[in-house]
Amino acid sequence: MTGRWLAFPILMVMVAAGHTQALEAQIKLRDLVFTGGVAAEAYRGNLPAVTVPVVDETERAAAAVGEFSARGDVLFLNGSGRSLSLAFDGGIRQFAAAGFELRDYAPREWVGSIDVRYVQVLGDLGVLQVLTRVKGRSVEDRPPMPLFIQPGYRNASGTLSFQTRPIRDVRFDVAVGGEISDYRSLDLTPQLDLLDRRTASLELGAEWGSGESTVRFSGGYRAYWYPEQGSFDPDDPFRRDRAVQAGVQWTLRAPLIVQVGLEGIINRSNSDRPEYDALSLSTLLSAPLPGGFGINLFGVLTGKSYFSATEFARLVPGEEADNASVVYLSLTRALAPNLDGALRVGWTRAETDIGSSYFQRYGATLLFHYRPVGR
């Protein structure tokens, strides 16, 4: 229900805010975008996931999807060395799924998030930033695999970060954060509570370069608590993970936007089964094309190797994948001064070591983005 509680007001307020200029006179509305789209999606495989309510024998399913969303950014305070802004994003997505043996499903997602960001310049030392975020989603008529839809949850997080002024062309940063995730369990899916967790993190970074090209090295430590998951250790009954992460990221900002990152994670736990080492490669690209077109690409490839062998399923199915790949590509073009069109294709693949099972998702989406204010 949380997702709807966040999404619904965001959508309604922004739809009702026809006189956005009056709003702009008091606070600065930096961006407001309404998006509508339709998609066709296909799903393959039948990876077992304990967090879904039912199991279906099918290996193939398909869905027609419609979505509507609104997002924006409002600046409340800007100047005298400080700024305060709020960003919101909310949406609804309706599926009409077919191909299951049990019945046809019509899942509906409601999502919403609100970010509040405060930035304070600390003299010649650097910049302090406080970011808080609440996010929620709810799902109705959640289908079985292979049509995987993330379950509903409520999430709140906060980060306090500080980045220094350049010291011999290097900017150092430190961030501490905390997060609470609460999954919404139902009568048929009490196992969703297994995913509830608390997180605390510390990250240190150093960034070289300025303007168009930067390279950032980072290292961090994260602690996870899963209050609903057992560790199989009577003396320490609930699962606790500790992860050390190190990464490097290169970013180019003009004339293209390019970001390539490599991150390694060593995850250790008081439970044997989720101890692993992982490597993740991510790529972002945004570039102009002839004819007023633009192209955007997002890709992530993750691989894992486990620290110790076990004779049963390593993870709570529905918790983590062994290998996962996500690729999204979109072609965009301005159709009018305030209207953009985009054709997006996506591919997702995830697998676990449980019988070499896997899941794949293919999708093609046609989207229209409308900005009622500005160009």
Add this chain to the structure above:
Amino acid sequence: MSDSHLLRTSLGRCGRIVLAVLAGVGAAGPLSVPATAQVETLLRERTLEYQAARSAFESARDARSAAEVRFTTASLEVENARASGDDARLRRALAAAQAQAGELERLDRRVQEVGEELEAARQAFLSALDDRLAVLYAELEATPSLESRRQIGDLIRDLQTQVTEVESEVDFASQIQLVAMPEVQFDPRDGPEELRLKAQIAESWVDRYDSQLELIDETIEELRERQRRERDFEQFMAGIRRFDDATVPVVAPPPSNPQPDPAQAGVSDSTAVSADGVEVSLEDQIGQLLILRSQVENYREQVRIRARVFRQRLGGITG
């Protein structure tokens, strides 16, 4: 504006609010508000210093503008001398142009120096205004008489207006970027040579404004293209993340990353924070350039009319 000044100003405002709250509590005991006389004296001094710094800046800027005209005139004389084939005249013109170039360079440095002094004086003045306001806020809360409270309230309003005015002059020093052509007027004693020279000066300024307009238009176009690219990218990433589509089945949502992705902070211009902590979006930058463009266009039109008048008068004399 330096960050230390910014911070001091910010703390000054916060301090003012805290003092007002404490004064409102009343029972909090004696407040450590600066002595009224001391604060007033300081404010008077800072006001005078700021006025002097501003006057010095304006003088330096005017002197530089005049030197720029002299340099332009000298440069045109070099061209005319070269065209006439008179070597002696050319040597004299070159020497004069060189001297004017040196003077212009010196005045450029001077404008920069006094600009920095003006900024420092402005910050000191704002700080003194803050201190004075802090005292007045405390007095306002401590004064029982309605009439006295009204008077103090008027004073506070005046000072607040002053703060707003002084703060709005933050880009005072940068106004030098848009240089208006100094007055080159018709003089009844002007002969053909003077009128031709004045017409050439005005026309050279028209060319200069044309170049500026071209540059501004190019910059606006670049910014718009960049804005389109960044919005595209933001929209793309928001679309993927909104419904957790980048989260594969069997992977719990990743923890909040202290360093969010580029679409959320940094690469995207809309969240860029300048060195002085002011967020300046591409939309703002484009808006500022459009205002500048209309100013330059206005200047160009005035100068073009002036050049035409000189040419008409020249035609009247020689024709």
